[in-house]
Each structure stands twice: as structure tokens, then as C-alpha cells.
Amino acid sequence: MLVDMTAMAPTSTAPDLSYLLDHTSHALRTRMAAALAEIGLTARMHCVLVHALEEERTQIQLAEIGDMDKTTMVVTVDALEKAGLAERRPSSTDRRARIIAVTEEGARVAGRSQEIVDRVHREALAAMPGDEREIFLRAMNRLVTGHLATPVENPQPVRRARQRAK
Structure with a gap:
């Protein structure tokens, strides 16, 4: 006997927050x-350039800020070096450490990329009326700093989106 699968599907009683945020x-x-x-x-x-300009940071520190694994970070810095936007240099405070230094051209490009990032964010938020935008941003900030500030331990790793610098 075949069961009508649609009759067995549970009905959601709450908005699908996971879908809304993921999408x-x-x-x-x-x-x-x-x-x-x-x-x-x-x-x-963009993330590496902007955060490397803020202060002297190692590749490991920048990888943590950008939530990148070692391999991804190496590939990213290699691409920045090849483009003449950044270079690996010895740290001024720890001779064993190497930092990512942004070149003059890299700083110029970082300024332009920040303008682009800001524009994309403005355009996304402009889809909402001003009063809703303020409420939305307050609510999202409350989630990010409150209930959803820290992932829970999970035996099955879950891919995480880039985190905001602390």
C-alpha cells in the first residue's frame, strides 16, 4: 500500500527563519x-585588504577575521600579491611572524572596494521603507549580539558565513 506522502508532511507553525536568512x-x-x-x-x-590596512596583522589573524581556512587564505594572499595589492613581510613586533602589508595600489583598491561594498549594502537596505530598515537593522544586531551570537557545539561541522571583525 502506498501512503500519500503529502498527507504525512508536517505543517510548519513558524516562519522558516533558516530559509529567509540563508536565501x-x-x-x-x-x-x-x-x-x-x-x-x-x-x-x-576585499576582507583581507581592509583588515590588513587597519593594523599590522598576520595571515593567521586575517584568516580568523575572514573565517577562512589556511588553504583559502594562502590562495587569497597569493592572488593579492600577484596583483601587486599586498605582500608578505616580517612583523615589526615579532621577527618570527609575517604580516600582510597592503601596497599603495592595494590601499587605493581597498578604498574603491569599500565604496562598492557600502553601495551594495545601501541598495539592499533601500528595498525597505526607512522605518522598517531601522527596525530590521536593530533586530538583526540584537540577534547577532544576543541569542545567535555564538554557534553551539555540534559533532557535525556546519559551514559558517564570514564573521564581522571584533
């Missing part, structure tokens, strides 16, 4: 990737 995050990332590609950067390259 909008994915759509925003694709818009960001397309916009940054116009100047030859990826979101990871």
Missing part, C-alpha cells in the same frame, strides 16, 4: 561578488 544572505553574497568582480576582487580579497 537573503546568498542573494547578497552573489550581488557583492558580481560588484567586486568589476574591479577584479573577490569578497575575501
Whole structure:
């Protein structure tokens, strides 16, 4: 006997928050990737340039900020070096450590990429009326700093989106 599968499917009693956040995050990332590609950067390259300009940081520190594994970070810095936007140098405070230093051209490109990132964010938020935008941003910040601030331990690793620098 075959069972009518649609009759067995549970009915959700709450909005699908996972879908809403995942879908909008994915759509925003694709818009960001397309916009940054116009100047030859990826979101990871932008992240490394901007955070390396803030202060002297090692490749490991930048990988943590950008939530990149070692291999991805190496590939990203290699691409930045090849483009003449950054270079690996000895740290001024720890001779054993190497930092990622941004070149003059890299700083110029980082300024342009930050303008692009800001524009993409503005465009996304402009889809909402001003009062809703403020409420949305307050609510998202409350989730990010409150209930959803820290992932829970899980035996099955879950891929995590890039985190905001602390």
C-alpha cells in the first residue's frame, strides 16, 4: 500500500527563519561578488585588504577575521600579491611572524572596494521603507549580539558565513 506522502508532511507553525536568512544572505553574497568582480576582487580579497590596512596583522589573524581556512587564505594572499595589492613581510613586533602589508595600489583598491561594498549594502537596505530598515537593522544586531551570537557545539561541522571583525 502506498501512503500519500503529502498527507504525512508536517505543517510548519513558524516562519522558516533558516530559509529567509540563508536565501537573503546568498542573494547578497552573489550581488557583492558580481560588484567586486568589476574591479577584479573577490569578497575575501576585499576582507583581507581592509583588515590588513587597519593594523599590522598576520595571515593567521586575517584568516580568523575572514573565517577562512589556511588553504583559502594562502590562495587569497597569493592572488593579492600577484596583483601587486599586498605582500608578505616580517612583523615589526615579532621577527618570527609575517604580516600582510597592503601596497599603495592595494590601499587605493581597498578604498574603491569599500565604496562598492557600502553601495551594495545601501541598495539592499533601500528595498525597505526607512522605518522598517531601522527596525530590521536593530533586530538583526540584537540577534547577532544576543541569542545567535555564538554557534553551539555540534559533532557535525556546519559551514559558517564570514564573521564581522571584533
